[in-house]
Amino acid sequence: MKLLSFELKKILFSKRFLYLVLSIAVGVIFLFIRNYIFQSYIEKEREKEVVEEIQYGQSLIRQYQESLARNPEQADIQEQQRQIGSIVEILFQMRSNIESEDWESQLYLEIDYLNKLTEFQATGGQFPITSKEIKDRIITNNHLLAKGIPPEHETYSIAPPNFMKQTVDLLATAGVVILLLLAIGDLLTSEFENRSLHFLFSQPLKKSSIIHAKVWSSILIYLILLIVMLITSWMVSTLFGSKGTFDYPILIENNQGPAFLPLHQYIPALLTLVSAVALLVIGLTMSWSLIVKNSLATLFGVLVTMIIFYAVTSIIHIPSYFNPFQYVLPINSLLDQPEYAWWSAVPVTVGAFIILYLLSTVYMRKVKLS
Secondary structure, rough: HHHHHHHHHHHHHHHHHHHHHHHHHHHHHHHHHHHHHHHHHHHHHHHHHHHHHHHHHHHHHHHHHHHHOOOOOOOOHHHHHHHHHHHHOOOOOOOHHOOOOOOOHHHHHHHHHHHHHHHHHHHOOOOOOOOOHHHHHHHHHHHHHOOOOOOOOOOOOHHHHHHHHHHHHHHHHHEEEEEEEHOOOOOOOHHOOOOOOHHHHHHHOOOOHHHHHHHHHHHHHHHHHHHHHHHHHHHHHHHHOOOOOOOEEEEEEEOOOOEEEEEEHHHHHHHHHHHHHHHHHHHHHHHHHHOOOOHHHHHHHHHHHHHHHHHHHOOOOHHHHHHHOOOOOHHHHHHHEEEOOOOOHHHHHHHHHHHHHHHHHHHHHHOOOO
8 A cells, every 4th residue: 555655656746747737728728719719600600501502402403404404204303303493592581591590490491301312212312411310310309309408519519518528539539548558658668767666576576565565556646637638628618618517418329229329328328438448548658567578669659559459359350248449449339339339248348458457467477587
């Protein structure tokens, strides 16, 4: 316990850890400022999309008119011309309502537009929106209307729940790997490089207790950094953001088809997967540190191991239950669950960490210093 306290204090009071904490807090604040500044851009972006769709629809109308001028008896072309005409009319209504605060009317218009677009594509019409995207947007809009929840922009939201989701998503997109390697990548290798391991070996300590202290201090450091990120994102969005709800739905795919995961379930679930990855990174860092005894080589070894094994297991489709590298990019596992539940690889990932932990303690007992 004394060694753990010593290791933890050594990290907590280091300049690098302080800079890392400040970087996380400042990064989250700058992300929120960006989202805040881009609020006006959201309407412009949406208007640009609608205008492009109107222009595409009008170009189709001209093509149909030219085709019918050559051969007026084409019933299928006549039907598609009628359909695209009604679609363009709705798009003009959507454009005029973009600045309206009546979000329900906007969603009803978009649903009507998407339904007509589905009918248009069913008759052979071509439009630059995939059928899956149309289906997902219809399902999501209907769900938001049923729940009475206004839509939030996926990238530029300033509502606390949605902004917290964005920060957690960034952490899950390899962010936790980079963060941990910066925080604890040289936690053990520095003992070899500075030859301070000689001092530890001269103390009345079991060699394995050094690994225990390093691993548990790494876990605590990860939790501290995670809490800093969550508290910062919550505080800045609550103080300066808009209203939101943790009931906001996130569309996922499971073995029963499309389903919704509210943010009060999505965020804890994703953090569970991120934490599983964090344990794996800690285990790999300890193992590589003992093998190569060099900080840069350890960082390289951990990154290459995760990239190679993730790529290989993705290509040969190892079942989640047996794949400890399933959560290297955990968002995919949460959003797309056609065969396996999102948590299915948690036991094997934690098991891999335990094995690496035990191997590190065994190897540490055999380390001899010249």
